[in-house]
Amino acid sequence: MSSDTNRQWVLASRPTGEPTGEDFEMVDAGVPEPGPKEVLVRTQYMSVDPYMRGRMRDADSYADPWGVGDAMRARCVGEVVESNHTDFAAGDTVTGNLYWAEYAAVDGEQLAHADTGSAPVSTALHVLGMPGRTAYVGTVDIGEVEPGDTVVVSGAAGAVGSVAGQVAAIAGARVVGIAGSDRKVEWVTDELGFDAGVNYNTDDLSAEVAEACPRGVDLYFENVGGEVSDAVLDHLAQFSRVAVSGKISLYNAQPGDEALTGPRRFHQRTKTRVEGFIVSDHAHRFEHITDRLRRWTGDQLQYRETVTDGIESAPEAFLGLFEGENIGKQLVRVGE
Amino acid sequence: MSSDTNRQWVLASRPTGEPTGEDFEMVDAGVPEPGPKEVLVRTQYMSVDPYMRGRMRDADSYADPWGVGDAMRARCVGEVVESNHTDFAAGDTVTGNLYWAEYAAVDGEQLAHADTGSAPVSTALHVLGMPGRTAYVGTVDIGEVEPGDTVVVSGAAGAVGSVAGQVAAIAGARVVGIAGSDRKVEWVTDELGFDAGVNYNTDDLSAEVAEACPRGVDLYFENVGGEVSDAVLDHLAQFSRVAVSGKISLYNAQPGDEALTGPRRFHQRTKTRVEGFIVSDHAHRFEHITDRLRRWTGDQLQYRETVTDGIESAPEAFLGLFEGENIGKQLVRVGE
Numbered sequence: 001m002s003s004d005t006n007r008q009w010v011l012a013s014r015p016t017g018e019p020t021g022e023d024f025e026m027v028d029a030g031v032p033e034p035g036p037k038e039v040l041v042r043t044q045y046m047s048v049d050p051y052m053r054g055r056m057r058d059a060d061s062y063a064d065p066w067g068v069g070d071a072m073r074a075r076c077v078g079e080v081v082e083s084n085h086t087d088f089a090a091g092d093t094v095t096g097n098l099y100w101a102e103y104a105a106v107d108g109e110q111l112a113h114a115d116t117g118s119a120p121v122s123t124a125l126h127v128l129g130m131p132g133r134t135a136y137v138g139t140v141d142i143g144e145v146e147p148g149d150t151v152v153v154s155g156a157a158g159a160v161g162s163v164a165g166q167v168a169a170i171a172g173a174r175v176v177g178i179a180g181s182d183r184k185v186e187w188v189t190d191e192l193g194f195d196a197g198v199n200y201n202t203d204d205l206s207a208e209v210a211e212a213c214p215r216g217v218d219l220y221f222e223n224v225g226g227e228v229s230d231a232v233l234d235h236l237a238q239f240s241r242v243a244v245s246g247k248i249s250l251y252n253a254q255p256g257d258e259a260l261t262g263p264r265r266f267h268q269r270t271k272t273r274v275e276g277f278i279v280s281d282h283a284h285r286f287e288h289i290t291d292r293l294r295r296w297t298g299d300q301l302q303y304r305e306t307v308t309d310g311i312e313s314a315p316e317a318f319l320g321l322f323e324g325e326n327i328g329k330q331l332v333r334v335g336e
Numbered sequence: 337m338s339s340d341t342n343r344q345w346v347l348a349s350r351p352t353g354e355p356t357g358e359d360f361e362m363v364d365a366g367v368p369e370p371g372p373k374e375v376l377v378r379t380q381y382m383s384v385d386p387y388m389r390g391r392m393r394d395a396d397s398y399a400d401p402w403g404v405g406d407a408m409r410a411r412c413v414g415e416v417v418e419s420n421h422t423d424f425a426a427g428d429t430v431t432g433n434l435y436w437a438e439y440a441a442v443d444g445e446q447l448a449h450a451d452t453g454s455a456p457v458s459t460a461l462h463v464l465g466m467p468g469r470t471a472y473v474g475t476v477d478i479g480e481v482e483p484g485d486t487v488v489v490s491g492a493a494g495a496v497g498s499v500a501g502q503v504a505a506i507a508g509a510r511v512v513g514i515a516g517s518d519r520k521v522e523w524v525t526d527e528l529g530f531d532a533g534v535n536y537n538t539d540d541l542s543a544e545v546a547e548a549c550p551r552g553v554d555l556y557f558e559n560v561g562g563e564v565s566d567a568v569l570d571h572l573a574q575f576s577r578v579a580v581s582g583k584i585s586l587y588n589a590q591p592g593d594e595a596l597t598g599p600r601r602f603h604q605r606t607k608t609r610v611e612g613f614i615v616s617d618h619a620h621r622f623e624h625i626t627d628r629l630r631r632w633t634g635d636q637l638q639y640r641e642t643v644t645d646g647i648e649s650a651p652e653a654f655l656g657l658f659e660g661e662n663i664g665k666q667l668v669r670v671g672e
Contacts, residue, residue: 147507148628171483172506292484
């Protein structure tokens, strides 16, 4: 390798409310030597995702929190530099849960070949990775999308929402996307083929959702929570489903904040089923799901990337998620 | 009414194996007087369906058998001539389980208004009636069709199969139809938009199914049973489903016939779920399902009718089902 430097981010402090740049510290960890069965990977792309906010909090969640001073982790795609594992060789392109870092040495068992077919390797971090599988599981497995359904997706222009809406459309649904800017709404309606879009910055979101969904909402793919959620829940149809994938609007809330009450207005009379899910519980479906997503990518399934450059830009990319700055998948390009 | 004659068919004898014209007898039952809460209906269209063969057999089934000498029943659409029920008035178009007859007097509770929207009233007997709902329940509720599935439908050109394949296509599946003539195969592929079709009159049906389904069969909508079924079951994919709607090839079989063994070659290793269903158990879904079918009819959902004329033609229409003579829905036009 050309350098012994390995710039890496650690958690400097636990944020209260919205994180700031102060909560992250960049160190030079040095390029590690891979141990037995380990693989040294040079990061090409690193993913920032809303769920990382949960890791920064010292509270029970579906994964252990990061400690202050710990190296922060992220799904990455990279190139194998050196391998002590028989499944991988120098030059292979791999994906796995690595670090906010230029290099990582990890057990080969925790890596997979980035099998993105004819799509760019970065797609292993979104449409062909965890966000894409989350979208599919939420729409098909949890949401039980049915042909003719009206499906509303919040966070529609994000990495998960943009795929969820397109999968719902392939499944014969009428799809309505909610997003935070006219530019995002235009993207999902004009380029992704959503049937309608709503900018949530409006005086009467509930009325706009009603207008976009004259037959009510059969499936709500929930990415944001809060007031957007309330506006959709006003219009649930009989036997509707709410697939709770995430609630980004609440991730920076503190105990006691009013917003933590979450979705409020759904009614027993519509026999709605509300179900939260974590994609990792559906691992037995990943091969099947990724195969379908790969088949559709670039054809019925479009994507967009918002990319910042250099490992030094990782906190900025992460913080932008909560400002709604990304269209499509937010990535950090770490190396070539 | 213009006549006091009411030609009506009764079961003359229980058929052994394939029924013949001898098993039916036409009588003049006279036009009945409607009693309290009853409605007198003049039949316009009468449906013949494969399940009727079960009614002619003195054996346990999901409905009571017809007795020899009994009036035979059928789903009909007709015009109200006289009504003693507050929900119906003379001139209304209604549907219900009536008789193989020109007139019927039945309790108004057993009738429904034929709400076919802009489609002809006869569609209440197929795409917007029991066959259409059977197709939908089998594909969506039992078959759990998923976008990207390969769905095989046997009896593809029949009243149920033709709708099942189109619903699967709306749900994002690749659809392969199996039927008994090139004309039928051409109809489902050229006009209904099935992705491929197979004529089961071939030397190696299993090989033709394999060729039409390079990724295997995720959902088999079973209408016929027997050797067609075996050829499909050879190619089931992982986690596949078989929705057993009917097995017309076996309906004339007698106890002891070899064909009664039914589907034979599916394997535990594919984790296939085989599930039979009777549409009447899904009544709570009918309003929802019919609403969707009505929305699609004439647009994404095409149909065809094969019609014989006059109540006298009813046995011929029924017997033709077992010869595969109908394309689309077999009906008898009884009155204007």
